[in-house]
Amino acid sequence: MRLINDMASYQQRISQDPDLALIPLDSLIEDLKTDFVYATLNNFTGKVLYKAPRAYLRKPAALALQKIARQFNKLGYGLLIYDSYRPYSVTEKMWEVVPDNRYAADPRHGSGHNRALSVDLSLYDLKTGKPVQMPTEFDNFTNKAHQGYQNLPDNVLKNRALLKSVMVHGGFKPLSTEWWHFSYPGDNSRYHLLNLSFAELNNAPH
Numbered sequence: 001m002r003l004i005n006d007m008a009s010y011q012q013r014i015s016q017d018p019d020l021a022l023i024p025l026d027s028l029i030e031d032l033k034t035d036f037v038y039a040t041l042n043n044f045t046g047k048v049l050y051k052a053p054r055a056y057l058r059k060p061a062a063l064a065l066q067k068i069a070r071q072f073n074k075l076g077y078g079l080l081i082y083d084s085y086r087p088y089s090v091t092e093k094m095w096e097v098v099p100d101n102r103y104a105a106d107p108r109h110g111s112g113h114n115r116a117l118s119v120d121l122s123l124y125d126l127k128t129g130k131p132v133q134m135p136t137e138f139d140n141f142t143n144k145a146h147q148g149y150q151n152l153p154d155n156v157l158k159n160r161a162l163l164k165s166v167m168v169h170g171g172f173k174p175l176s177t178e179w180w181h182f183s184y185p186g187d188n189s190r191y192h193l194l195n196l197s198f199a200e201l202n203n204a205p206h
Contacts (some may be wrong), residue, residue, distance in 0.1 A: 001110060002192040003088060007200050012190070020191065022064035022085060022116050022201060025055040028074060029069040031078040033124055037138060038090065044139050045097045049090045050199045055086040058116045058191060061172075061184035063129060065119065068170040072123060080131055082120040082138045087114035088195035102177045103141045110193040117191055118183040119172075123163055132159045135179055147176050166190075 003012050014021045026032050038049040057065060069079050091104075091111045098104045105111030110199045111117030133156050136145045143149055147164065150157070160179050168174065172182035 001108070002189075003110075003195055005152075007204065009197060009206075010194065010196060015033040017190070019059045022056040022194075022196075023059050025057060025062060025065065025081065025084065028062055028066040029079060031073065031126065032069070033078060033080045035080060035082055035138075038086070041149050044141070045094060047093070049093055050087060050105060050198060052202060053083045054198060056116055056201060057184070058186065060186070061117050061119070064171045064184060068166055068172075071166055071170070073126065076126050077123040077132065078126050079120045080124045082122070083113060083161055084119045085116040085194070085201075086111065087187070087197060088114045088193050100141075105137075108199050112183040114195070115186065115188070115191040116194060117186045118181065120178075120180045121163075121182070123159065123181055134159055134163075137202045138180055145178055145180075147174055147179055 004013065012104075032055070034053075034055055037043045039051060039053045041048060043049065065079075067206040071078060080084050088107070088110060091114055092107045094104045095107050105113070112157060120138065121140070122134055124130060124133060135152055135156055136142070144152075147160070152160075163179070164174050167182045175181040175183070
């Protein structure tokens with residue numbers, strides 16, 4: 001497991017492979033909304049897990065999500081991001097509270113969020129600005145949040161299916177236990193775990 005802890009090592013890596021760069025999603029995607037619950041007390045840990053967040057993904061994942069956002073725009077929807085890149089230290093804190101790999105990543109392996117290849121998201125209506133109805137709130141650790149759960153209203157089933165189908169068609173893979181979680185494929189030997197703060201990233205040139 002390779003962990004990059006400092007900006008100098010990160011900059012060296014992206015100078016050798018530009019696709020490893022972290023791209024701020026709001027620089028690519030119009031009408032992007034965010035709801036960073038991990039920057040508040042209103043999350044499953046009850047603690048502020050990071051400050052000054054901004055939504056980042058590695059370049060190939062970010063460009064793929066840009067195309068997906070354009071498809072949703074044509075259908076009248078915008079993207080609502082809950083979390084994307086997340087520092088490795090945050091994964092350690094989450095595991096202390098929920099040591100269950102159905103809902104949190106084991107720090108021994110790291111998370112797709114730490115590699116900046118995973119994104120937690122939903123949709124909102126471009127006309128009203130309101131989130132579309134989904135099976136649960138974000139980070140609901142019950143069967144109701146599972147992709148295969150069917151005891152839901154028809155409109156909710158359709159919303160979940162739409163999010164999943166467009167994300168999958170755009171190259172992302174869903175997580176069976178969380179309707180909001182999707183990951184872009186990438187080799188772990190290439191996309192190392194990152195433990196860079198948002199303060200460091202936000203001050204870096206993009």
